Amino acid sequence: MENKNKYYDIAERIYDLDGEVYECVGSSLGRTFTGDKRTCVDSLVKLMRTKPQGHLLRSELALISNMARTIRKDEDRSRLMRKYDEILKEIAELPAGFGKVEILDENRAKLNTSNLRQKFSKDDHLIICIGRTHGSAGNDIGFALADALRINYYDAEIFNEVLRRLDAEKDSVVDVADLGTNEIENKYQGSGRTLKERLKDFDRYHGLTKEDAIFFNQSDLICKRAKEEDFIVMGRCADVILANNHIPHISIFITAPFEQRVHRVMEVNNLDHKKAERLLKKIDHQHSKYYNFYTGLKWGDAVNYDICFNSASYGIEESVEIIERMLNQHTNA
């Protein structure tokens, strides 16, 4: 059918469907199209042909189907819903049909493990990158998720150990979260280093700052591991590192309202409200600076992750379950 006729055909069927639905509902709320058929059909055709109005046409159709769903008689309801489905399908196939213009970023999707429509090679591993605000229980969720999925869990402390073991680097990775609390074990070097020490470092890291050297060592390790095994990695800008290296993963950011986090930090770290607030702001600020420095992106901004979770809405156990469901890994066993 020629396109112009196609538009008129669909418009007439929409108009007629509205009339039929109205009759079956017998509602006092009236029809969607109250004008004469000619005028309404012309106006529908206009909507269909003009892309910016795609959403108005959608609204008109939703009005009709919302109404059709209230039809009491099963037979009538399914007959009219079938008609509605057919119309919807034909509109979707029009050049200017709504839902036609994709938002999918092929590059992003290709690297997104939780986009199940994308095909991955069997060599790809399940890698879950978790960013989190302090106090949101993001670490607890990550650890419990790794345990549930039976995959490895990496955080700053573990990278520290692994790098130490690999003897590639004797120096520690320090998660800023660790710096905020009073540690009983001071495993790490103090930051008050002398000029001589810093010059020694400069030499040792081939001109890089110690922080940069550690970052690059970690990045290497993350990419290497990603080729060998499934794992969960907390922070470390792993999402951006993996994306830059074209390694599929899913990036999740976990957060919760500030007040909720303050209360959790008060309990976990045994601090008063004021101190907990200060600690939280400090650690968030450091994470933010770190992420921004190494990625050029805004930490915690939803556009930089595949998914953001509010852990206050789910709690630790349910957060684990919802991520499993998303990944289609959840079993009720």
Next chain:
Amino acid sequence: MENKNKYYDIAERIYDLDGEVYECVGSSLGRTFTGDKRTCVDSLVKLMRTKPQGHLLRSELALISNMARTIRKDEDRSRLMRKYDEILKEIAELPAGFGKVEILDENRAKLNTSNLRQKFSKDDHLIICIGRTHGSAGNDIGFALADALRINYYDAEIFNEVLRRLDAEKDSVVDVADLGTNEIENKYQGSGRTLKERLKDFDRYHGLTKEDAIFFNQSDLICKRAKEEDFIVMGRCADVILANNHIPHISIFITAPFEQRVHRVMEVNNLDHKKAERLLKKIDHQHSKYYNFYTGLKWGDAVNYDICFNSASYGIEESVEIIERMLNQHTNA
């Protein structure tokens, strides 16, 4: 067992497990605990008893289990993983065990339909509130999701119609997204009203501004519908309105990177880059102002929603599927 002895018992078992894992792996990477048993056990007990270090203990354990999973011999691997699981379970039961301090906000969770652990009354409906940045295909996703779930879909245009039909209000609800584009049908009143007209409105809406009156009428309608049926509602601050009225729902925010959205708007609205950028910023700003004005909250901030999605990572169809999986409503049929 007395708590102190319990700590020592667990610490010793962790130390021994590390040794056993090391033997089975036969790796050159060394053990997690390299000191003598007494010192290591003492230090583990310290970690267990001091809350702020919960995450360090977790990291030590993760190191051991990461290693244990690499054991080749099935029998050894499952034997040691069983031991690991037992230790983990006992730690979780300690007063200072990690994962002990919840982040769950009972009030939020109670109102969150996608928190499947919470029990809802059978009278509660599935209500999905979707906020979205302009150009993120949020409307397309919402509409397709309503269609997939066979539930009603409400947007500004539909509220307009419904309110008109109910004759409660002759005035239109105008979604700011509509104002940005050149409409072929100008269904709405212009905003350049005379003083006389505005005074008439003032009278008519009992001293409220027209915008406020519309907002309150909509809010009423949303709450009424929420008691009667399942639906998806786009924008309208519906998440906050429902939360304030203690009606369970799920709140989702859909967004995508700015550049991605600009390109989509260019295609949908047939605009050049500069104009698309301007339109997008304007509409986002208006949505943001509207949400902030009526809720006092920051629009698009992940802490104000249950979940945020990056539609560029999923595209329209897969976004629908992932939301269905989250809600446990997805069938492969």
